[in-house]
Amino acid sequence: MNTTILLATAARILNQFRHDRRTVALMVLMPSLLLILLRFVFNSEAAFSRAAPALLAVFPFAIMFIVTSITTLRERTTATLERLMTMPIAKLDLLFGYALAFGVVALVQVLVAVGVSLWWLGLSIGGSVWLLVVIAGLDALLGTALGLFASAFARTEFQAVQFMPLFVMPQVLLCGLFAPRESMTPVLEWLSNVMPLSYAVDALTAVTTSSDITGELLRNLVIVAACGLLALVLGAVTLRRRTP
Amino acid sequence: MTSSAAVEVKGLRVHRGGRLVLRDVSCTIPQGSVTGLLGPSGCGKTTLMRAVVGVQIVSGGSVSVLGAPAGSPGLRNRIGYATQNPSVYGDLTVAENLRYFCAVLRAPRSDVARVVDEVGLGGHEGQLVSSLSGGELSRTSLAVALLGTPELLVLDEPTVGLDPLLRDELWTLFRTLASRGVTLLVSSHVMDEAARCERLLLMRDGALLADDTPSALLAQTGTGDLEQAFLSLVRESEAA
Ligand SMILES: Nc1ncnc2c1ncn2[C@@H]1O[C@H](COP(=O)(O)OP(=O)(O)O)[C@@H](O)[C@H]1O
Numbered sequence: 301m302n303t304t305i306l307l308a309t310a311a312r313i314l315n316q317f318r319h320d321r322r323t324v325a326l327m328v329l330m331p332s333l334l335l336i337l338l339r340f341v342f343n344s345e346a347a348f349s350r351a352a353p354a355l356l357a358v359f360p361f362a363i364m365f366i367v368t369s370i371t372t373l374r375e376r377t378t379a380t381l382e383r384l385m386t387m388p389i390a391k392l393d394l395l396f397g398y399a400l401a402f403g404v405v406a407l408v409q410v411l412v413a414v415g416v417s418l419w420w421l422g423l424s425i426g427g428s429v430w431l432l433v434v435i436a437g438l439d440a441l442l443g444t445a446l447g448l449f450a451s452a453f454a455r456t457e458f459q460a461v462q463f464m465p466l467f468v469m470p471q472v473l474l475c476g477l478f479a480p481r482e483s484m485t486p487v488l489e490w491l492s493n494v495m496p497l498s499y500a501v502d503a504l505t506a507v508t509t510s511s512d513i514t515g516e517l518l519r520n521l522v523i524v525a526a527c528g529l530l531a532l533v534l535g536a537v538t539l540r541r542r543t544p
Numbered sequence: 545m546t547s548s549a550a551v552e553v554k555g556l557r558v559h560r561g562g563r564l565v566l567r568d569v570s571c572t573i574p575q576g577s578v579t580g581l582l583g584p585s586g587c588g589k590t591t592l593m594r595a596v597v598g599v600q601i602v603s604g605g606s607v608s609v610l611g612a613p614a615g616s617p618g619l620r621n622r623i624g625y626a627t628q629n630p631s632v633y634g635d636l637t638v639a640e641n642l643r644y645f646c647a648v649l650r651a652p653r654s655d656v657a658r659v660v661d662e663v664g665l666g667g668h669e670g671q672l673v674s675s676l677s678g679g680e681l682s683r684t685s686l687a688v689a690l691l692g693t694p695e696l697l698v699l700d701e702p703t704v705g706l707d708p709l710l711r712d713e714l715w716t717l718f719r720t721l722a723s724r725g726v727t728l729l730v731s732s733h734v735m736d737e738a739a740r741c742e743r744l745l746l747m748r749d750g751a752l753l754a755d756d757t758p759s760a761l762l763a764q765t766g767t768g769d770l771e772q773a774f775l776s777l778v779r780e781s782e783a784a
C-alpha cells in the first residue's frame with residue numbers, strides 16, 4: 301500500500317464527480333428527498349420519528365451501493381483498469397481510494413439527510429447527533445464496500461443495476477423497517493441476523509431513542525465497520541492483474 | 545549489453561474463450577529497436593502484447609521482459625503500455641488524466657507537459673477527454689504510456705485513425721525514443737507501416753510467420769513490397 305497513490309486515486313475519483321454535477325446532486329440530495337416524501341406519506345411527526353432512523357440507514361446504503369457498483373464496473377470494463385494493473389498501484393490502493401472518495405460523498409449525503417430530518421421534518425432524537433451521523437456514514441460506507449464487491453460479478457452496467465434486488469432489497473426487507481426483527485419467523489430472524497444492514501438500523505434506533513452509549517451499540521457499530529472492511533478486502537481479492 | 549533481448553518469448557500458448565489463440569509463439573525483441581507486430585485483425589496481436597505486459601493468463605511457455613518474468617512487480621514502472629481501446633478517463637481533462645497516472649507512476653509532474661508536447665496535444669490540456677476526436681483520444685492514451693522513463697513501450701495500434709502527417713510525426717518520435725535505448729513493440733494491421741520498423745513480427749491465426757528485418761523478408765521472399773512478402777509467407781505456410 302502507498303498513501304500517495306491511494307490519495308491520488310481518491311482525488312481522481314472526486315475530480316470525475318466534479319465534472320458530473322448531476323450525479324453529485326442526485327447522490328447528495330436523493331436520501332433527503334425520499335425522507336421528505338415519506339414525512340408527508342406518514343403525515344404525522346410521531347410515525348415519521350419511528351421510521352426515520354431505519355430510513356436514514358436504508359436510503360444512503362442503497363444509493364451508495366448503486367453508484368459505487370456502476371462506477372467501479374465502468375473502471376473494470378474500460379481499459380483503464382487493465383492499464384492500472386500494469387502499473388505500480390496495489391489493488392488495495394485502488395479500492396481504498398474508491399472507498400475514501402465515496403466516503404466523502406456519503407458523509408455529505410448523510411449530513412444533509414440528518415440536517416433535513418432534524419430541523420425540518422421534526423425528527424426528535426434522544427442521543428447524540430454526531431453519533432447519528434457517524435453511524436449513518438458508516439452504513440453508507442458499507443453500501444459503497446458492498447457495491448465495490450458486487451461489481452466484480454457484473455459484466456455490464458445493466459447487470460450491476462440488477463444486483464440491487466439481490467444485495468440490497470433482502471437487507472431492506474429484513475432490517476426491522478417493516479416489522480420488528482424479534483417478531484419474524486426463526487428462519488427470517490436468522491437471515492436478518494447475518495445481514496449487516498440490520499445492525500446499522502439497530503444502532504440508529506438506539507441512538508434516536510436514548511443517550512446511553514451501551515455495549516450493544518458499540519458492538520453493532522463494530523459489526524457494520526467490519527462487514528464493510530471485509531467487503532473491501534473481498535473486492536481486492538476479486539480484482540485480478542491477469543485476466544483470461 | 546546493446547545486443548541483449550528486451551523481450552524473450554518461448555513457446556507461448558494462450559487460450560481465450562476456450563480457443564487456442566496463440567500457438568507456440570517464440571520470438572525475441574532486441575533492446576533499443578522499433579519492432580512492428582503486424583497481422584490481420586484477430587490474429588492475436590493484442591493477446592501477445594497483453595502477455596508481454598503481464599495481464600494475460602497464459603496456458604504455457606514463458607515470457608521474459610527486461611530480464612524478469614512478465615508481470616513481475618519490479619517491471620511495473622519500467623514498461624509503458626497503451627491498450628488498443630483508449631485507456632483514459634472520459635470524464636477528466638487531458639491534463640487531469642496525465643497528472644493522475646503521473647502520481648501512480650511516481651513520475652515528476654513536469655512529465656505532463658513533456659508528453660503533451662511529444663504527442664502533439666498542445667492546447668488540448670484543459671479539454672474533457674470525452675469531447676476529444678478519435679485521433680486526439682488515442683494520442684492521449686499514448687501520452688500516458690510515455691510518462692516516466694519506460695524502458696519498454698508496448699503500443700497497441702497507436703496510429704489507427706490518425707492523419708498521415710501525425711502518423712509520420714509519431715513514427716519519428718518512436719525512432720527517437722529507440723535511439724535513446726528504449727525498446728518499442730508497436731502493432732498495426734496495416735502493412736504500409738511495416739517498412740517503418742527495424743524488425744518485423746508477422747502474425748497470422750495465432751502463429752508467427754516471420755521474425756526478421758524488412759529487407760531480409762523482401763530478399764527471402766523475392767518480392768518487391770512487404771504486403772507481397774506477407775502473402776507469399778502465408779501461401780508458403782499453408783502449402784507446408
Ligand atoms: N476476451 C476475450 N475472450 C475470448 N476470446 C477473445 C477475447 N479477446 C480476444 N479474443 C479472441 O482471441 C483472438 C485474438 O484476438 P486479439 O489478440 O485481440 O487479436 P488482434 O489484436 O490481432 O486483433 C481472436 O480470435 C479473438 O476473437
Ligand SMILES: [Mg+2]
Pocket residue numbers: 586589590591628700
Ligand atoms: Mg488487437
